[in-house]
Amino acid sequence: AQSVTQLDSQVPVFEEAPVELRCNYSSSVSVYLFWYVQYPNQGLQLLLKYLSGSTLVKGINGFEAEFNKSQTSFHLRKPSVHISDTAEYFCAVSDGGTSYGKLTFGQGTILTVHP
Amino acid sequence: NAGVMQNPRHLVRRRGQEARLRCSPVKGHSHVYWYRQLPEEGLKFMVYLQKENIIDESGMPKERFSAEFPKEGPSILRIQQVVRGDSAAYFCASSPAGSLTDTQYFGPGTRLTVL
Secondary structure, three states: OOEEEEOOOEEEEEOOOOEEEOEEEEOOOOOEEEEEEEOOOOOEEEEEEEOOOOOEEEOHHHOEEEEEOOOOEEEEEEOOOOHHHOEEEEEEEEOOOOOEOOEEEOOOEEEEEEO | OOOOEEEOOEEEEOOOOOEEEEEEOOOOOOEEEEEEEOOOOOEEEEEEEEOOEEEEOOOOOOOOEEEEOOOOOOEEEEEOOOOHHHOEEEEEEEEOOOEOOOOOEEOOOEEEEEO
16 A cells, blocks of 8 residues: 655745755555645645656746655755745655556645745 | 536535535546545545546445446535535546546535534
């Protein structure tokens, strides 16, 4: 069975500071990894995904993530955050034991950007 | 280009009533997933459907919950005889091919409150 752990439930940061949201996963099969963002009272929106190839993945809104197979991690980073980045962020893995996109999500990290 | 539509956005039911949640996928998508988000938790997979078929319902409670995706019309998640523990946000997602690598497009969710 797969699992996803987001190590920080809340991350406060000042505007224009860098941020890293941590995600670790466990799986006995190949995985595909995703980061989604959820703004208040909205659905989830895809930020980026890792399927194969380069371990550094660039997404929307200036976010990027690095896949590290040896550490089973997929941390999300942004060099300079804006107030509008305040939201909840979810890391997810696709179940490699199936042929379809059954996602397992982490518990979420609430990013709060202060002026 | 309409995204995933869910209605109602908010639903209040008394214990013992039925709740019907509707999901219209992105036009042309024939793969639908339902997820449940309990307070303070991440999203949990409930069921995966293709048109007229339930492919994986391993995340659905065995009793009171059912889902369908008919040939015409939206996908429906039905909860009979609701209890307080059913209070949650229910999200629907659709994808074009249902594969492991597909991006899932999420609706805004239905927030169910059971009194």
